[in-house]
Amino acid sequence: MPSVDTLKQSLIDAGRILADEGQGDLIFGHVSARLPNDAEHFLMKPHQVGMEEITADNLITVNLEGEKVAGDAPRHIEVFIHSEILRVRPDITALVHTHAPNAVAFSALGRPLQGVGHEGALFHAGVPVFSETADLIIDQARGKAVARAMADSDVLIMRNHGIVTAGRNIEEATVLAVFLERACQAQLAVEACGGAKHLCSHDDAVAKTGRIMPQRGKVFEYLVRRNAAGDA
Numbered sequence: 001m002p003s004v005d006t007l008k009q010s011l012i013d014a015g016r017i018l019a020d021e022g023q024g025d026l027i028f029g030h031v032s033a034r035l036p037n038d039a040e041h042f043l044m045k046p047h048q049v050g051m052e053e054i055t056a057d058n059l060i061t062v063n064l065e066g067e068k069v070a071g072d073a074p075r076h077i078e079v080f081i082h083s084e085i086l087r088v089r090p091d092i093t094a095l096v097h098t099h100a101p102n103a104v105a106f107s108a109l110g111r112p113l114q115g116v117g118h119e120g121a122l123f124h125a126g127v128p129v130f131s132e133t134a135d136l137i138i139d140q141a142r143g144k145a146v147a148r149a150m151a152d153s154d155v156l157i158m159r160n161h162g163i164v165t166a167g168r169n170i171e172e173a174t175v176l177a178v179f180l181e182r183a184c185q186a187q188l189a190v191e192a193c194g195g196a197k198h199l200c201s202h203d204d205a206v207a208k209t210g211r212i213m214p215q216r217g218k219v220f221e222y223l224v225r226r227n228a229a230g231d232a
């Protein structure tokens, strides 16, 4: 169990990684993580700042009703994606919601995600799609609908909107968002050329998933280092 300070640093790192990967969408992406030893409250990026602008001081604390209980910065209107998924998924502690541009474009095709390359193969079990509305998730009812669509998956594509990824920690959820966006990018490239003629087999996809998914923590550490090197 990380300390609160460690958790805050992980959220700061996650925001910088997602911005670096092109998932910031100006000020409209967000990340969250349950507080250590407190399943009823979570830390969340505040509204009105970019993903790369998260600090230990501007993170806000929110309860499972979606109400801000600590912090001075404003709350995202889409807070209910986080509160309602965390309410029904005790197995996860962290969530990412971004308007990842390739995933948004891919979602408009109405096509299932395919094993074009490694990343696509990681999602061979299928990615649920939320299509009830393309509007923002502005209340508990819509948050519950998103949670229902996600069910027990760790990933969700929101048609004409974005993605949600979940993890046992923010590192896992963040790298899953990176993988999912890259999978969509690869398939978009193939679709633009008439669609895939060859795809990763199911057996290969299962094997690759077993090799790559456990490395998510190391991928996160690398992306933190890459980000720091970019600042130097």
Ligand SMILES: [Zn+2]
Residues within 6 Å of the ligand: 078, 097, 098, 099, 136, 137, 161, 162
């Ligand atoms: Zn959104």
